[in-house]
Amino acid sequence: MEDQxxxxxxxxxxDYKFGFVSPVDMDFLPKGLNEDIIREISLRNDEPDFMLQxxxxxxxxWRKMKMPHxxxxxxxxxxxxxxxxxxxxxxxxxxxxxxxxxxxxxxDTFDKLGINLDERKSLSGGGVAVDAVIDxxxxxxxxxxxxxxxxxxxxxINEAIRKYPELIKKYLGKSVPPSDNYFAALNSSVFSxxxxxxxxxxxxxxxxxxxxxxxxxxxxGQFERTLIVADDDSYVSYLEGCTAPQRDENQLHTAIVEIxxxxxxxxxxxxxxxxxxxxxxxxxxxxxxxxxRAICRGEGxxxxxxxxxxxxxxxxxxxxxxxxxxxxxxxxNSVAVTNNYQxxxxxxxxxxxxxxxxxxxxxxxxxxxxSDNSYRGMVKMLxxxxxxxxxxxxxxxxxxSKCGAHTFPxxxxxxxxxVVEHEATTSKIGEDKLFYCNQRGISTxxxxxxxxxxxxxxxxxxxxxxxxIEAQKLLQISLKxxxx
Amino acid sequence: xxxxxxxxxxxxxxxxxxxxxxxxxxxxxxxxxxxxxLRFKEKGFPGSKxxxxxxxHDEFSLIGEFDYEETxxxxxxxxxxxxxxxxxxxxxxxITINGRYSESLNSDAAFPEGMIVGNLCETGVQExxxxxxxxxxxxxxxxxxxxxxxxxxxxxxxxxxxxSNVVIDKPVCILNVNYSKRPAFSAQRNLIVLGxxxxxxxxxxxxxxxxxxMFSDNVTEIFIDSYSxxxxxxxxxxxxxxxxxxxxxxxxxxxxxxQTEINPVRGAWIRNNLKVAIDGEFSEAKLYGLSVIGxxxxxxxxxxxDHIKANGSSDQHYKYMLEKNARGSxxxxxxxxxxxxxxxxxxxxxxxxxxxxxxxNTRPQLIIDADDVKCxxxxxxxxxxxxxxxxxxxxGIGKDEAKMLMxxxxxxxxxxxFKNDKIKKYMTDMVTRKLGGAKE
Numbered sequence: 001m002e003d004q005x006x007x008x009x010x011x012x013x014x015d016y017k018f019g020f021v022s023p024v025d026m027d028f029l030p031k032g033l034n035e036d037i038i039r040e041i042s043l044r045n046d047e048p049d050f051m052l053q054x055x056x057x058x059x060x061x062w063r064k065m066k067m068p069h070x071x072x073x074x075x076x077x078x079x080x081x082x083x084x085x086x087x088x089x090x091x092x093x094x095x096x097x098x099x100x101x102x103x104x105x106x107x108d109t110f111d112k113l114g115i116n117l118d119e120r121k122s123l124s125g126g127g128v129a130v131d132a133v134i135d136x137x138x139x140x141x142x143x144x145x146x147x148x149x150x151x152x153x154x155x156x157i158n159e160a161i162r163k164y165p166e167l168i169k170k171y172l173g174k175s176v177p178p179s180d181n182y183f184a185a186l187n188s189s190v191f192s193x194x195x196x197x198x199x200x201x202x203x204x205x206x207x208x209x210x211x212x213x214x215x216x217x218x219x220x221g222q223f224e225r226t227l228i229v230a231d232d233d234s235y236v237s238y239l240e241g242c243t244a245p246q247r248d249e250n251q252l253h254t255a256i257v258e259i260x261x262x263x264x265x266x267x268x269x270x271x272x273x274x275x276x277x278x279x280x281x282x283x284x285x286x287x288x289x290x291x292x293r294a295i296c297r298g299e300g301x302x303x304x305x306x307x308x309x310x311x312x313x314x315x316x317x318x319x320x321x322x323x324x325x326x327x328x329x330x331x332x333n334s335v336a337v338t339n340n341y342q343x344x345x346x347x348x349x350x351x352x353x354x355x356x357x358x359x360x361x362x363x364x365x366x367x368x369x370x371s372d373n374s375y376r377g378m379v380k381m382l383x384x385x386x387x388x389x390x391x392x393x394x395x396x397x398x399x400x401s402k403c404g405a406h407t408f409p410x411x412x413x414x415x416x417x418x419v420v421e422h423e424a425t426t427s428k429i430g431e432d433k434l435f436y437c438n439q440r441g442i443s444t445x446x447x448x449x450x451x452x453x454x455x456x457x458x459x460x461x462x463x464x465x466x467x468x469i470e471a472q473k474l475l476q477i478s479l480k481x482x483x484x
Numbered sequence: 485x486x487x488x489x490x491x492x493x494x495x496x497x498x499x500x501x502x503x504x505x506x507x508x509x510x511x512x513x514x515x516x517x518x519x520x521x522l523r524f525k526e527k528g529f530p531g532s533k534x535x536x537x538x539x540x541h542d543e544f545s546l547i548g549e550f551d552y553e554e555t556x557x558x559x560x561x562x563x564x565x566x567x568x569x570x571x572x573x574x575x576x577x578x579i580t581i582n583g584r585y586s587e588s589l590n591s592d593a594a595f596p597e598g599m600i601v602g603n604l605c606e607t608g609v610q611e612x613x614x615x616x617x618x619x620x621x622x623x624x625x626x627x628x629x630x631x632x633x634x635x636x637x638x639x640x641x642x643x644x645x646x647x648s649n650v651v652i653d654k655p656v657c658i659l660n661v662n663y664s665k666r667p668a669f670s671a672q673r674n675l676i677v678l679g680x681x682x683x684x685x686x687x688x689x690x691x692x693x694x695x696x697x698m699f700s701d702n703v704t705e706i707f708i709d710s711y712s713x714x715x716x717x718x719x720x721x722x723x724x725x726x727x728x729x730x731x732x733x734x735x736x737x738x739x740x741x742x743q744t745e746i747n748p749v750r751g752a753w754i755r756n757n758l759k760v761a762i763d764g765e766f767s768e769a770k771l772y773g774l775s776v777i778g779x780x781x782x783x784x785x786x787x788x789x790d791h792i793k794a795n796g797s798s799d800q801h802y803k804y805m806l807e808k809n810a811r812g813s814x815x816x817x818x819x820x821x822x823x824x825x826x827x828x829x830x831x832x833x834x835x836x837x838x839x840x841x842x843x844x845n846t847r848p849q850l851i852i853d854a855d856d857v858k859c860x861x862x863x864x865x866x867x868x869x870x871x872x873x874x875x876x877x878x879x880g881i882g883k884d885e886a887k888m889l890m891x892x893x894x895x896x897x898x899x900x901x902f903k904n905d906k907i908k909k910y911m912t913d914m915v916t917r918k919l920g921g922a923k924e
Contacts, residue, residue, distance in 0.1 A: 381865075406852060407861070411865060413835075419867070420866070
């Protein structure tokens, strides 16, 4: 019996390669959620009073709300008092500013994750500015200076709250108000760090910006907040990545991403979500409850969400677009993979308010093992959204007889000039296709990887280069052992 | 939008009404009534938080004032009633008043051999074993509060049985007359059973006798045994003040076939729930519907298809045409159970909005728990193709005529699938009549 357990552990640990724990000396707040904890988080972040008030108001709101149960998910009860809401490395400085000496605890962690926080090395590799967040704090933001030359502000959200309170006051909570939903209220009360990005008028951000989230400490939840503001005629491509150690306990990740886009600006937001999905028996894994929303406020503005979701035990995530400006465009491209006992309920909302707005949804769900994978999406054309268009395509691929694939679209049209088209298909990989590959000497497992990659290519090709390669590898790993 | 709590007074009124009306049904049916009122009391009317009634619940607040109607005697003769309507429905007509089988109105009818027609309660005494193995078997499992309400209030109903190997060539028409001289609520119940190897076509016509406000809460349970085939067509031609919820439950055994054609034609507010259980292998269900919705009308179709057993197939196609301030809603869920391998399930919902004030909501959903399946759904909401219109105008066809041609073509895709030629003609004429005045 012990041998068997060891074997299972060996096999499972082989698949999730970011499951290590770094020996970082951490500073914790006690477990539990109450006003004192919120005040303490605010104090530790050295925040102005308006932020504390924002948090307390959100907390008040959260206490009135109830855990949502409408998703096609089986969420075990979560004890919100048994979570550590703040955990920070004792030595937060990634590099000693005077001596230039690196903080080996942190740099080793990010080296191991393959995240390059060394600007010189990064430049030769194409140049991506990174904001690295470990548990509750941002430890390093690269290329800040060179971005500042163009007027781009890229820093941790705590730094932004202190340095640019006016911008924060103007935009924080405007896209996702604290009362929006249960998890948004929770995040608004306790978020400890995250990234802030402001692209000024007419600036095309010279490099891709990215945030890397890492949960390291045990018993903690991660509550980060990202705010991106793209002023008139600007452009930015933003990447988000995440990993967590392999543990038998479930960890909570509740984030908010808010994007505000002005006239003729464009934001491209790409995510490769690879939180620890739990082991092959469904033990452990991250509960990923995320609210992401972009408002296309300006005329002709554009948002493009691209996501590859392979991790997390439970995913509850609906990156959405509010197309307020006339002629604005929203795109949502998603590949969601679930295996073993993973559950995902993910999709988008396209709210058309402005005239001539356009949106497209491409969602590819892949389920294996005993997992459940749902697409849930809303397309709403308000009466004023004349001549607007939406096209949605949601395909599901089933790789085993015990998994489930579900589609829940909601379409509401309130004017006579808009056109909405939705189509969805569900099927398994054709045996003829597998047979064709087998005939040519390709093993069944490789053939599945090949077919799945082909199936997801519409979405993968929209990812920036580095991400696309990583995502393809991830797809292969995630689906290992999903068939037969 | 009304919350569940806003609808509480109306629900309470029905709970107290339950004690006021007499119940002379057999004891075992009384038990159904009593259990169901408790279930209804617990739930109340569905409000904005209820997913399946999200867009169709405001009306429930109105009916709290209505009286309970159980009239089954009407001052009309059979021939008067049959001559009234414009569908040529053929000879085999069963007349029901507020959902109850009327002995006097059907005494002249010549039903074919093998067909059993009668009252639910009367047959429920004589043939308790037979009726109790069907009545409320499907509806009893429903979570729908409106089904509970029907279960609590129906005091009789129509029982229609086609024993094994009965094949009836001509369509059987059920003419249901909603009869009340005051604003009234009525709970109507039908039980239709098809024995092994039978083949039947049913036309269910729901009409109003007067222009009085009525709310009818109807439940029809249909059982289709192995190797049987049923074509069930419904035409709802109610008065402009009528509100109606009709929940149809069907259960199919091996190698059976079902086609439904649900067409709300007239009425202020119509909600049709169609719950299809494909509970046998190699069975097929085809579900079609066409709604042309006009001023101050609200039509809502809810379909749920459960593929429980393997090798089944289902095909759904619903079309809506909305003009003026019409409100339309479609909810379609296909659920393929784990054991229902080799299922093919398709669903299409196409909608045309003619005006700025019309609103359409559609929610096509797939829940797939088996892997060796082919399932798809498609939904569109749009307008008449301007380019096609222009093309026809270029060729000398007037704009109105061109529009009509296109609207008929749009509706024709569903109408062509209907089995009965008389219904096809009736529906085509209805589209032309209703949309003939729909010039912008």
